[in-house]
Amino acid sequence: MRKRFVGIAAVAAALVLALGLLAGCGSSGSSSAASASGSASASASESASASGSAVYRTLDDIKASGKIVIGVFSDKHPFGYVDEGGEYAGYDVELANRLAEDLGVEVEFVSTEAANRVEYLETGKVDVILANFTVTEERAQKVDFCDPYMNVALGVVSHDDNVITDLSQIGDGEVIVITGTTAETYLTENNPEIKLKKFETYANAKTAFENKEGVAWANDNTEVIAFANSAKGFTVGIEELGSLDTIAPAVSKGNTELLQWINEDMEKLGAEKFFHAAYEKTLLDVYGADYEDTLVVEPGQAK
Amino acid sequence: MELLGLDVLFKGSNAMRLLQGLGVAVEISIISVVISLVLGMLFGIFMTWKNPVARVISRIYLEIVRIMPQLVLLFIVFFGATRALGLNVSAELSSIIVFSFWGVGEMGDLVRGSLESIPVHQYESAAALGMTKGQIYYHVVIPQAVRRLIPMSINLVTRMIKTTSLILMIGVVEVMKVGQQIIEANRMVSPNAVFGIYGTILLLYFLVCWPISMLARHLEKKWSN
Numbered sequence: 344m345r346k347r348f349v350g351i352a353a354v355a356a357a358l359v360l361a362l363g364l365l366a367g368c369g370s371s372g373s374s375s376a377a378s379a380s381g382s383a384s385a386s387a388s389e390s391a392s393a394s395g396s397a398v399y400r401t402l403d404d405i406k407a408s409g410k411i412v413i414g415v416f417s418d419k420h421p422f423g424y425v426d427e428g429g430e431y432a433g434y435d436v437e438l439a440n441r442l443a444e445d446l447g448v449e450v451e452f453v454s455t456e457a458a459n460r461v462e463y464l465e466t467g468k469v470d471v472i473l474a475n476f477t478v479t480e481e482r483a484q485k486v487d488f489c490d491p492y493m494n495v496a497l498g499v500v501s502h503d504d505n506v507i508t509d510l511s512q513i514g515d516g517e518v519i520v521i522t523g524t525t526a527e528t529y530l531t532e533n534n535p536e537i538k539l540k541k542f543e544t545y546a547n548a549k550t551a552f553e554n555k556e557g558v559a560w561a562n563d564n565t566e567v568i569a570f571a572n573s574a575k576g577f578t579v580g581i582e583e584l585g586s587l588d589t590i591a592p593a594v595s596k597g598n599t600e601l602l603q604w605i606n607e608d609m610e611k612l613g614a615e616k617f618f619h620a621a622y623e624k625t626l627l628d629v630y631g632a633d634y635e636d637t638l639v640v641e642p643g644q645a646k
Numbered sequence: 647m648e649l650l651g652l653d654v655l656f657k658g659s660n661a662m663r664l665l666q667g668l669g670v671a672v673e674i675s676i677i678s679v680v681i682s683l684v685l686g687m688l689f690g691i692f693m694t695w696k697n698p699v700a701r702v703i704s705r706i707y708l709e710i711v712r713i714m715p716q717l718v719l720l721f722i723v724f725f726g727a728t729r730a731l732g733l734n735v736s737a738e739l740s741s742i743i744v745f746s747f748w749g750v751g752e753m754g755d756l757v758r759g760s761l762e763s764i765p766v767h768q769y770e771s772a773a774a775l776g777m778t779k780g781q782i783y784y785h786v787v788i789p790q791a792v793r794r795l796i797p798m799s800i801n802l803v804t805r806m807i808k809t810t811s812l813i814l815m816i817g818v819v820e821v822m823k824v825g826q827q828i829i830e831a832n833r834m835v836s837p838n839a840v841f842g843i844y845g846t847i848l849l850l851y852f853l854v855c856w857p858i859s860m861l862a863r864h865l866e867k868k869w870s871n
Contacts (some may be wrong), residue, residue, distance in 0.1 A: 398728070417823065418830040425827040429660025453817050459725075463817075466728040573834060631743065 390484040398467035399595035402604055405470055410449045413439045414469035421625050422426035424477045435473045437621040438492060438592070438612075443469070445608050461485050464595045471605070472593045479588070487596055489605045489629045490642040491589030497526050498564030499573050499581035500552075513537055516558030521548050526561040529585045540634050567637070569629050582637055589640065610643035617641075653837030654832045655846060663828070664843075667821035668850050670812040672818075679803050681742070682749025686799075690757020704754070711751030717812050719744045724816040738795050741813040744805055755797045760791040780793050793869040800862035804855040821847055 358628035405411050416434050423433040428540045431439075433453045453481035455463055455474050464486045477495060478488050499518070501507040517540040520527040530537055540557050542548035549570065552560045560567060563583055571577045592609075594601050612618065618639045622630075630638065655661050677829040725738040727733045751819040764787050792829070814823035825843045832839045 400856070416821065418826040420830045420833050424831045425663075425824075427660050427828075429659055429663050453820055454823060456815055459721075459815065459817075462721075462725045466725050468725075471755055554713075610868065645697060 344605040349375055351574050377607050392505060397597070398465065399598040399601070400467065400470055401598070405448060405601070406446065408448075409449050411443050411446060411471065412451045412453060413452045414455040414460060414463050414472045414474055415439060416474045417452075417455075419475060421629050423473070428544070432623055432625070434625040435475060437625060438609075438618075439473045440473070441612065441617065442592075442605060442608060445611075446604075448530050452526070455618065460593075464593060467595055470601065475590055477588050478591050485596060486593045487598060487602050489592040489602055490609055491591040491640050492609065492642060493590040493640055494638055495588045495590060496564050496581075496583040497529055497561055497581075497585045498567040499559050499561045499584060500567040500577050501578045502555065503576050503578055503643045506578045506580045510537065510581070510584075513558060517556070518550050519552050519557040519560040521545060521562060524562060525558060525585075526563070529637040531553070534583070543632045565630065568631070572629065572631050582595065582634070606642070613641035649838060650845065651832075651836045653842075654828060654836050654839040655842060657832075663824050664821060664846065664850070667824035668854070670738075670818065671807070671820040671822075672854060674738060674745065674813065674818075675807045675810055677805075678742050678745035678749055679806060681746040681808070682753045682802075683799065685746070685750045686753025687757055689754030691752050691759065693758040694761050707787035708751050708755055708837075711748055714855060715746060716748060717815060719747065720812060720816050726727050727767055737813070737818045738818045741810070741818060745809070749802065749806060752800075752802050753799060756795055756802070757791070760794040760798075761787065763794055764790055786843060793865075796869075797862045797866045800858055800865075804858050807850060807855055807858075821850060 347613075370427060374375065400408070415431060415433075417425050417431065421433050421434070423435040436452075439450055439452070453463070453469050455469075455472065457474075460472050460474055461603075464472055466529060472486070472584055476488075479489060482488075482563065499510075500537045501508055506511060513539070517538045518530065519540050519542065520530060522541050522543055522635075527539065527541065530539060540551070542551060548560065548562075551557065559580070561584070562570075564579070564584075567579050568582075571579045594605070618641050619635065622635050624640045627637070628637075655664070689704070689707075692700060693708075695701070712862050720740060721773065723735060724737060727735050727740075768786055769782060772786045810820055811822040813820055814826075819827075825847045829839050829843050
């Protein structure tokens with residue numbers, strides 16, 4: 344009995360290992376740019392270390408290698424994600440693909456996390472970060488931002504029967520926030536009189552708000568808009584609160600040549616309304632047509 | 647199916663992608679485990695040396711392995727090496743280096759423990775029989791030490807396989823990352839996919855690790871008497 348059990352276990356192990364290995368080899372064998380493989384980062388800094396002190400690759404290096412390495416999110420729908428066919432897609436990815444096309448090179452995607460985006464640029468492991476990167480002073484000291492292509496701000500969503508269009512309407516009510524978000528920091532600093540009801544996770548905050556705990560919910564405007572569009576009975580009364588931030592591509596500190604090229608290219612794209620088209624292709628389903636002009640920035644076009 | 651969000655698994659090539667991700671995790675673990683076993687044995691023998699310099703070196707190495715979280719080590723090798731030394735190490739290679747570094751340290755300590763668990767009188771008796779140092783190790787010490795070693799080292803192997811879930815932080819798209827990608831891409835259409843996909847990943851890790859720990863238990867039983 345015991346022997347047979349072990350035998351079954353061994354066969355199961357062999358099967359799973361074989362399947363996994365086969366699949367693994369299959370993926371590393373294909374050189375498709377969008378194979379969602381992490382090995383991509385290798386090429387970006389090979390020439391960087393060869394060229395001496397600079398960590399980044401110049402525009403000429405990129406052209407010569409025939410490949411631009413771009414760091415994107417692979418799990419932030421609808422900005423950067425991988426679809427069921429295993430291809431990168433999303434609003435950021437649209438721009439990444441277009442930049443590569445205009446540069447006449449292939450694009451190689453590297454899956455980045457929110458916490459390591461700056462590090463990837465500082466070590467030259469990617470040429471560009473296009474991962475919903477909000478422009479902040481602190482980050483601008485470490486990386487160089489190009490022109491913005493999107494706006495972000497805080498937003499406040501409330502129940503349809505008591506739409507909050509101004510913070511003064513809150514009165515004695517409580518505002519739901521998620522701990523650690525910009526919304527929490529902003530309200531604590533600027534409106535200390537407002538009572539906050541804090542939740543650790545998005546899911547808890549959402550459930551509480553749906554159950555009418557709190558009169559309003561403050562979060563990034565993209566988040567509250569997406570929420571109001573997906574559920575009935577809620578309205579985003581305040582679309583933009585606090586300082587208006589922007590999202591922009593970023594390159595390694597000092598890589599001015601690449602920065603200028605991206606800015607020039609994005610200006611051309613702005614003239615042809617590329618970002619509105621990208622919005623309609625990727626973000627429309629989530630945010631709806633009403634917020635298109637709130638969120639999209641066409642570089643070079645005065646707002 | 648709908649309730650657990652398992653339908654998402656069968657969309658497009660999602661299931662295949664998960665298996666590919668598992669392949670990446672298993673590949674990195676196997677390579678690291680092999681390196682850890684081989685070098686760990688040597689390091690373990692080194693650790694039993696009475697030489698004070700050898701003791702200090704192995705002590706420091708082992709403490710670093712134990713104190714540093716694997717994630718920190720991954721960041722040091724992947725980003726730090728590029729920053730400080732201009733060396734570019736790919737994410738996969740960084741993972742293998744870190745896992746081997748960790749494995750060699752822990753494995754070495756296990757080997758040291760097993761070797762030292764062999765009573766001194768056995769060395770002395772063997773020497774009294776006229777055996778050379780090599781013969782003593784080959785015929786007396788190693789056969790016994792290996793028996794004590796195998797269950798513990800297999801435990802280390804399964805821990806290493808599970809810890810590969812950290813390497814997504816340096817951009818390696820392994821099974822956890824693929825899972826997160828699938829869940830996020832379907833956040834709006836099937837919010838329950840989080841259960842189905844993480845459940846599937848749980849099952850995959852289990853299917854890889856369980857037979858290995860069964861083997862450990864089997865060997866333990868077989869050799870205990």
